[in-house]
Amino acid sequence: MASLPPARPDLIAAIATAPGRGGVGVVRVSGPDIGPLAQGVLGRVPAPRHATFSRFLDRDGEAIDEGIALHFVAPHSFTGEHVLELQGHGGPVVLNLILARCLELGARLAEPGEFSRRAFLNGKLDLAQAEAVADLIDAASTEAAHSAVRSLTGVFSARITELVDAVIRLRTLVEATLDFPEEEIDFIEQANAFGRLDTIDASIAAVRLQAKQGALLREGLTAVLIGQPNVGKSSLLNQLAGYEAAIVTEFAGTTRDTVREAIQIQGVPLHIVDTAGLRETEDPVEKLGIARTWAAIDKADMALLLVDATHGLSERETAILARLPPTVTRLTLHNKIDLTGETSRAAEGAVWLSARTGAGIDLLREKLLASAGWQATGEDTFMARARHLDALDRAAGHLAVARESTGQLELFAEELRLAQAALSEITGQFTADDLLGEIFSSFCIGK
Numbered sequence: 332m333a334s335l336p337p338a339r340p341d342l343i344a345a346i347a348t349a350p351g352r353g354g355v356g357v358v359r360v361s362g363p364d365i366g367p368l369a370q371g372v373l374g375r376v377p378a379p380r381h382a383t384f385s386r387f388l389d390r391d392g393e394a395i396d397e398g399i400a401l402h403f404v405a406p407h408s409f410t411g412e413h414v415l416e417l418q419g420h421g422g423p424v425v426l427n428l429i430l431a432r433c434l435e436l437g438a439r440l441a442e443p444g445e446f447s448r449r450a451f452l453n454g455k456l457d458l459a460q461a462e463a464v465a466d467l468i469d470a471a472s473t474e475a476a477h478s479a480v481r482s483l484t485g486v487f488s489a490r491i492t493e494l495v496d497a498v499i500r501l502r503t504l505v506e507a508t509l510d511f512p513e514e515e516i517d518f519i520e521q522a523n524a525f526g527r528l529d530t531i532d533a534s535i536a537a538v539r540l541q542a543k544q545g546a547l548l549r550e551g552l553t554a555v556l557i558g559q560p561n562v563g564k565s566s567l568l569n570q571l572a573g574y575e576a577a578i579v580t581e582f583a584g585t586t587r588d589t590v591r592e593a594i595q596i597q598g599v600p601l602h603i604v605d606t607a608g609l610r611e612t613e614d615p616v617e618k619l620g621i622a623r624t625w626a627a628i629d630k631a632d633m634a635l636l637l638v639d640a641t642h643g644l645s646e647r648e649t650a651i652l653a654r655l656p657p658t659v660t661r662l663t664l665h666n667k668i669d670l671t672g673e674t675s676r677a678a679e680g681a682v683w684l685s686a687r688t689g690a691g692i693d694l695l696r697e698k699l700l701a702s703a704g705w706q707a708t709g710e711d712t713f714m715a716r717a718r719h720l721d722a723l724d725r726a727a728g729h730l731a732v733a734r735e736s737t738g739q740l741e742l743f744a745e746e747l748r749l750a751q752a753a754l755s756e757i758t759g760q761f762t763a764d765d766l767l768g769e770i771f772s773s774f775c776i777g778k
């Protein structure tokens with residue numbers, strides 16, 4: 332992944348609105364001085380924070396478009412720099428002409444995520460909030476959007492900051508004691524070190540649970556669908572998706588790429604990997620597709636084995652099952668209960684349902700969410716990423732080691748320091764440049 336150049340205080344510009352046609356399109360410029368550029372494109376520098384109706388001019392003074400110019404003076408802008416927003420008509424050609432004019436006047440094209448990166452570097456957003464900007468834009472469900480906005484407004488960051496503060500308070504006590512070795516013996520008791528550790532541990536666990544829910548809303552759950560032809564795989568996917576258009580029937584062997592259906596259950600994306608195309612073949616292209624399907628299967632969270640009461644498993648299904656990594660949770664779905672007269676039910680590792688009538692589909696949805704670790708926590712989730720969960724886990728790990736090290740206060744202090752550093756990575760207080768590059772380069776241009 333290409334990493335961003337270090338943020339230089341130069342002028343950057345990009346089209347901030349989505350590509351395509353729309354009523355309004357926005358070109359955004361940010362930098363240390365936008366005066367000459369504004370003069371060139373507008374013929375004046377608009378009054379700060381006022382909507383100024385203006386023509387957008389080319390180098391000959393001819394109008395490219397007309398619209399609203401907004402001028403935000405540093406540090407009171409998204410990036411913390413001087414920002415000029417030109418709101419023109421939302422056509423790709425006209426917006427590119429406005430952008431080209433800005434480049435002609437000395438701006439350079441912004442890298443992906445560079446506006447957000449500057450906002451972060453100028454202290455307008457912390458890292459978790461900047462990531463939430465991207466997650467809000469990418470949100471694929473109402474639930475994901477709600478939790479992204481909670482992170483964006485700082486709810487997640489505030490919880491992390493509270494945790495960091497609690498660790499710092501304990502560290503301060505320990506480090507003060509280190510200077511007076513004769514008091515070390517009493518320290519653990521006097522400072523209620525274990526009590527404090529308990530409180531911090533409990534808070535980390537609570538934050539982790541909420542973050543896990545947010546991460547699920549973002550990343551979703553991947554399930555491999557295994558079953559013989561005609562067992563009802565397509566019908567099941569259509570039931571789960573809630574609309575027929577979800578599935579395109581493929582002739583055997585024509586599905587050369589990994590087939591994925593993005594279905595949502597209570598806002599949690601469910602990615603289905605279809606194994607229908609897994610068969611012995613000499614066709615090199617098909618082989619490639621099969622290799623991809625296996626790669627997807629290896630990363631799956633669960634396997635859904637669909638069976639029809641009227642026939643058992645074939646060798647191929649048994650072979651697929653045997654090849655699944657042991658970490659993959661298995662769920663057997665007994666389909667077509669409308670034919671057998673059974674009632675829908677769920678048991679450990681199994682659900683009885685009918686993909687035709689829809690009986691038992693809700694039980695399946697619950698089962699899928701439960702195996703993903705989803706808990707309907709209502710409004711409390713915040714958007715989180717795998718990187719955040721990892722940092723929380725490492726912090727908890729260091730606190731556990733600290734607890735074992737209370738006999739050696741130096742070690743105890745060191746583990747607290749490491750826990751604090753792990754937690755601070757979430758908000759980006761201590762973050763390596765290459766990680767920043769990785770995070771921001773996945774943003775789109777103009778953000």
Ligand code: GDP
Nearest residue numbers: 559560561562563564565566666667685686687
């Ligand atoms: P696939 O080949 O595994 O994708 O199976 P399809 O979803 O195409 O279903 C094969 C046939 O079984 C179709 O005629 C479906 O209408 C039928 N079918 C699927 N699920 C059920 C079910 O729950 N009950 C009954 N009676 N028929 C079903």
